[in-house]
Amino acid sequence: MLDWLRFILTAVLLVGGITVMCISMYGVYRFKFVLNRMHVAAMGDTMGLFITLLGLSFSAPDFTTVIKFFLIVCFLWIASPVASHLIARLEVTLNDHLEDEMEVLK
């Protein structure tokens, strides 16, 4: 019974995480402007990975693996938004016609 519960939880969460990843991948090609695409890409990195690793940790053999997954999620939740922030900064510095793409509040 417990095994089945674990399996179902893992499967549902894995499918959910992969769906989020696929949506973010589609969004990267769907959107035109860098800031929108960056937002979508960061979504896949944070939420998709979190849900996937949560699903995997339900079927992990021991507790050490769960801690490793948790550390991976922590690392990526710190690193990925900072990378997105830096990309956004570079885009704002380099893009002269930012006003044409969106409303800029000064």
Add this chain to the structure above:
Amino acid sequence: MTLFTYVLLGFLIVSALCVSLFKNLLTAVVVFMSYSLVMSVIWMLLESPDLAITEAAVGAGVTSVLFFITLKKLHAIEKRRKPENEQQ
């Protein structure tokens, strides 16, 4: 050899072709980065985690950073002009 390995190997070939065919250098470097990442997964599947760690750190990390700096020195990453100016 599972289906997954074949998919990864196909991705390797496609990205290797893309690196040589892309005109934009920045895109080529990013594709090369993804090539290294897939290569490290393949090393992992071939049961050599030593190489996988090194490939992920050197191939995808440091090499691409060096490429990016070189592109910056060559002024390949520059301010984009407004589209109206280009038409005139």
Add this chain to the structure above:
Amino acid sequence: MNSSKPSLKQKFTAWLENASMLDDAMEKDLAKGSDLKAQENEKAVYEAWEQRQKNRHDTAVQEEHALYERIHHWTMTGGAKTATILYRLFCIFVCLAVTAFMLMMVLDMPAYGNANSPVNNEVSARYIEKGMEETGAVNIVAGMILDYRAFDTLGESTVLFIAACAVLTLLRIDLNRHGLPTEELIAAEADDRHHEPKDDVILQRSAALLVPIILLFGIYIIFNGHLSPGGGFSGGAIIGAGMILYLNAFGFKATGKIMNFRVFTVITFCSLMFYGLAKTYSFFTGANHLHSIISPGIPGNIFSAGLILPLNIAVGMVVACTMYVFYALFRKGGM
């Protein structure tokens, strides 16, 4: 001078200055002897001949021009096209030939996982069977690259060091004679932060959080190299990447305190020297079925496997320094 007849000396100087007396005499004879008609005839013949020559010359020049124009035109249009087509055909041919050659080589290779392939000989069997017993390393790869084939790894580290030296000689911008920064260096430093975040608070906070973890992970990989996958190269690359992140967040002033040119030289030199000396010593004492003085220890302990741990540390230091120095030199031309 007053005499009507020229003296011998005058004759001689006249002969020297103008022409030979004989020529003058012949000219006089010709003028006297030939009649006018013959002269005119001769002149006409000569003129006709000259005209013919001129015509021939002109047509030759014209033909040459036409040929040149044709060749020029052809090279600019048809020739260029042909050359491009030939070049492309040649490229395709070379590509296909190399691909076919490599595929033929692949066909000759034994199948993946074939037990009878020549790779699976007694050497690898010995490595797998007796590797842990002889080297004391649980990770057979570490035992192989740092014990059985340690001079190979010394060569690899030396190649890295030579690459760093080449980059140094090519890209380093020196101070001038008086120890002051040159104009080139000042321009490079001004260009360095171009389009890059300067004192970005978000990056600095996250780097302060992440860099110690990254460095710790790299050190773990190096120190655990004989027990788990990893070792000097991977751990060194990770430490180098962490140092690059730190440099990006805090700038050259912060990293200059711990890492400068002198530190790089000292660390790489000491690591390579230690590696060479230690490995020479171990080969001298342990090879050729002599009993090794350096004991392998109990496999599985962190202080085991004899020389593998210190050698891993040496390789890791060389690799980390080389990565950082590459980055710093590519970016600014100095440290």
